[in-house]
Amino acid sequence: MPTPMMENTMNLLSRRAALAAPLALAMPAIARAQAAEVVVHYPMPAFFKDVMEKIAEEFQAANPGITVRHLAPSPSYEDAVQQVLRQGVAGGLPDVSFQGLNRLRMLVERRLPVDLAPFLAAEGDLAAKGWTPNLLGLGHAQGTQAGMAFASSNPVVYYNLNLVRRAGGDVENLPTDWNTLLGLAGRIAALGDGNSSMHYRWAGDDWMFSALLYGHGGRMLTEDEREVAFNGAEGRASMVLIDRMVKEGRMPAFTVDAALQAFYAGKMGIFSGTTAYIGSMLRSIGRDVELRTAKMPVIDAEKGRLPTGGNAGVILTREAARHAAAWKYLTFATGPRGQEIMTRGTGYVPCNTVAASDERYLGGFYRENPLYAPAMQQMPIAQPWYAFPGTNGVRITETIVNNIARVVEGNATPDVALAEMATGVRRLLPR
Amino acid sequence: MPEALALSAPRRATAVLGEASAAWFLVAPAGIALFLLLLGPSAALLALSFSDWELGAPTLAWIGFENYAELATDPVFRAALSNTLVYVRVVMPASIGLGLGVALLIESGTRLRAFFRAVYFLPVVSLLVAMATAWQYLLHPTIGPVNKLLAMVGIAPVNWLGSSDWVMVSLCMIGVWENLGFVVVLFLAGLTAIPADLYAAAETDGARSGLDRFRLVTWPLLGPTTLFVVTITAIRCLRVFDTVAALTRGGPNNASEVLLHMMYREGFSYFRIGYSAAITVVFLVIVLALMLVQTRLLDRQVHYG
Numbered sequence: 001m002p003t004p005m006m007e008n009t010m011n012l013l014s015r016r017a018a019l020a021a022p023l024a025l026a027m028p029a030i031a032r033a034q035a036a037e038v039v040v041h042y043p044m045p046a047f048f049k050d051v052m053e054k055i056a057e058e059f060q061a062a063n064p065g066i067t068v069r070h071l072a073p074s075p076s077y078e079d080a081v082q083q084v085l086r087q088g089v090a091g092g093l094p095d096v097s098f099q100g101l102n103r104l105r106m107l108v109e110r111r112l113p114v115d116l117a118p119f120l121a122a123e124g125d126l127a128a129k130g131w132t133p134n135l136l137g138l139g140h141a142q143g144t145q146a147g148m149a150f151a152s153s154n155p156v157v158y159y160n161l162n163l164v165r166r167a168g169g170d171v172e173n174l175p176t177d178w179n180t181l182l183g184l185a186g187r188i189a190a191l192g193d194g195n196s197s198m199h200y201r202w203a204g205d206d207w208m209f210s211a212l213l214y215g216h217g218g219r220m221l222t223e224d225e226r227e228v229a230f231n232g233a234e235g236r237a238s239m240v241l242i243d244r245m246v247k248e249g250r251m252p253a254f255t256v257d258a259a260l261q262a263f264y265a266g267k268m269g270i271f272s273g274t275t276a277y278i279g280s281m282l283r284s285i286g287r288d289v290e291l292r293t294a295k296m297p298v299i300d301a302e303k304g305r306l307p308t309g310g311n312a313g314v315i316l317t318r319e320a321a322r323h324a325a326a327w328k329y330l331t332f333a334t335g336p337r338g339q340e341i342m343t344r345g346t347g348y349v350p351c352n353t354v355a356a357s358d359e360r361y362l363g364g365f366y367r368e369n370p371l372y373a374p375a376m377q378q379m380p381i382a383q384p385w386y387a388f389p390g391t392n393g394v395r396i397t398e399t400i401v402n403n404i405a406r407v408v409e410g411n412a413t414p415d416v417a418l419a420e421m422a423t424g425v426r427r428l429l430p431r
Numbered sequence: 432m433p434e435a436l437a438l439s440a441p442r443r444a445t446a447v448l449g450e451a452s453a454a455w456f457l458v459a460p461a462g463i464a465l466f467l468l469l470l471g472p473s474a475a476l477l478a479l480s481f482s483d484w485e486l487g488a489p490t491l492a493w494i495g496f497e498n499y500a501e502l503a504t505d506p507v508f509r510a511a512l513s514n515t516l517v518y519v520r521v522v523m524p525a526s527i528g529l530g531l532g533v534a535l536l537i538e539s540g541t542r543l544r545a546f547f548r549a550v551y552f553l554p555v556v557s558l559l560v561a562m563a564t565a566w567q568y569l570l571h572p573t574i575g576p577v578n579k580l581l582a583m584v585g586i587a588p589v590n591w592l593g594s595s596d597w598v599m600v601s602l603c604m605i606g607v608w609e610n611l612g613f614v615v616v617l618f619l620a621g622l623t624a625i626p627a628d629l630y631a632a633a634e635t636d637g638a639r640s641g642l643d644r645f646r647l648v649t650w651p652l653l654g655p656t657t658l659f660v661v662t663i664t665a666i667r668c669l670r671v672f673d674t675v676a677a678l679t680r681g682g683p684n685n686a687s688e689v690l691l692h693m694m695y696r697e698g699f700s701y702f703r704i705g706y707s708a709a710i711t712v713v714f715l716v717i718v719l720a721l722m723l724v725q726t727r728l729l730d731r732q733v734h735y736g
């Protein structure tokens with residue numbers, strides 16, 4: 001005799017799990033021992049710890065009999081992928097792991113994630129549940145549904161309105177193209193008094209470079225992934241733009257940390273980077289600094305795209321008996337309620353259209369929190385963050401960043417740096 | 432008699448055998464631990480450096496000296512090696528020279544000795560990664576106190592950690608700060624071990640100035656301490672990693688890349704364990720060679736009172 005609460009939960013269960021439920025009632029001890037636990041691993045506790053704990057709590061309340069156990073979180077996407085690669089060799093893989101979107105390719109090449117297509121097929125109308133083909137595509141790698149996108153981000157521009165005003169900028173009409181932005185940056189630098197103009201987060205990885213490249217309509221490699229494609233007109237324009245940031249926008253050669261600190265301290269006018277910084281911006285920024293976010297300046301209104309960052313949940317356990325519970329957890333985390341919790345707790349964009357638009361979830365949130373809106377508005381032009389083929393992905397990224405560093409430091413012209421970038425990357429592509 | 436001999440011979444043999452096996456038995460725990468914890472991993476490391484194994488890859492191939500050949504032509508490795516050597520050449524003499532001076536000053540003073548000892552030792556006991564955050568603030572190009580102080584005397588702000596010209600200078604300064612206290616404490620221990628009557632004897636023999644006393648008594652008797660300090664500081668400098676990892680990540684454009692950080696990146700960011708193992712082998716060879724040269728050369732000149 002099911003209690004009302006259990007009936008309520010049953011409605012939410014997938015058909016497969018519903019079929020298994022009577023079995024669980026018939027053999028409580030065995031079934032519970034098998035399906036009782038989902039082991040979850042996630043990265044970047046600074047962003048995700050509170051969110052993950054809340055999701056686990058509500059999931060357990062809605063699914064009595066399933067407990068969620070978190071492994072120690074990894075400090076970064078890099079550490080997270082390392083950990084599961086190690087566990088793939090040594091054993092001890094978690095049931096579900098949240099991995100950086102551009103690491104999925106590497107995991108699939110190592111044959112670690114379980115293909116989620118059969119699970120999705122059993123779910124029925126996916127769009128009605130908020131998973132549009134576009135959002136599901138974020139979890140695609142090498143032709144398989146490797147994961148379910150959990151948190152996504154794209155680049156935005158943060159403005160310190162105090163400095164924008166002092167430099168004579170119009171805070172109600174913030175720049176929508178690079179020429180205006182660079183002009184404003186130059187005027188902020190001219191304020192002196194230890195104020196820096198801007199920072200474009202080019203270091204760390206190739207994400208922000210790809211924002212300029214995609215913005216011009218370019219691509220990293222050719223379709224067949226055998227040859228460099230970023231050294232054409234679009235890539236050249238991107239490098240020239242970085243050079244102009246330094247020369248016209250007076251962008252200093254700060255490390256990312258130094259730039260963030262200056263921005264928090266109210267000593268920098270413009271910072272361009274991932275929307276995921278919103279949370280830490282709100283926590284760390286000086287109380288008298290008026291913060292505003294804006295969409296990235298449009299480069300090519302038609303062909304222009306932006307890269308997507310963030311992570312996706314993958315199922316790693318090979319034991320079929322654990323799949324049902326793992327999938328149930330993953331659909332909760334990427335479902336409307338899970339995505340609402342995630343969005344409210346971080347600066348990331350939800351990967352579920354129901355969560356984003358429905359008044360019961362985040363419908364009102366975006367009206368009340370305009371800082372979060374630009375990233376949401378940019379979602380239609382967001383495309384996956386490109387992951388390079390083969391095993392040299394991170395080295396390729398380093399090669400790109402190192403050559404941008406030369407332009408930012410004024411040690412190389414855009415053309416020279418771009419040419420050497422292409423030569424360096426070509427050497428690292430799989431032969 | 433012959434009977435007795437015939438009886439005692441095998442007994443002695445068993446006794447010897449018993450003693451030998453007891454010896455092996457007693458040595459075994461330490462021997463096994465030595466093998467499992469030191470020799471085994473080192474052998475595995477050496478073996479991996481001849482392979483192309485990547486973390487998580489199901490197979491590996493033996494590629495002989497290819498990793499080492501790649502190292503020889505890798506510009507990043509060349510940068511890392513030369514940066515590491517620059518770091519050792521700057522930080523080791525600077526922290527030993529300054530450390531000796533500070534130790535002599537503290538020792539010759541009469542008051543607040545314990546206080547100064549504690550102050551100079553603080554950087555050693557503090558967590559370097561946490562201190563790196565403090566350094567990051569101090570050296571911040573626009574809001575950092577160091578540049579503000581420089582501005583007061585009219586010096587233009589320096590981009591300490593973000594410019595490829597200055598980043599090694601900054602790291603070396605932090606390195607001296609980090610090693611100084613350690614050197615001071617070791618020298619202080621050495622200084623207290625010098626018997627006071629030697630100074631009295633030297634004075635009677637005509638060593639009147641402080642410089643003479645230092646040259647004739649202190650310096651020779653500090654020999655063993657100095658040998659130890661030089662060795663340990665050289666290793667600590669070669670091992671530079673945490674400031675680089677926390678402050679610069681080897682950037683900009685590899686201007687602050689050092690051996691151990693490169694090893695870490697190759698192994699744990701690029702997953703190229705084989706290549707990373709080859710870097711570690713090179714690192715170990717450098718450390719061993721340095722230690723051999725130092726002990727051989729210096730040992731001859733050290734006066735063990």
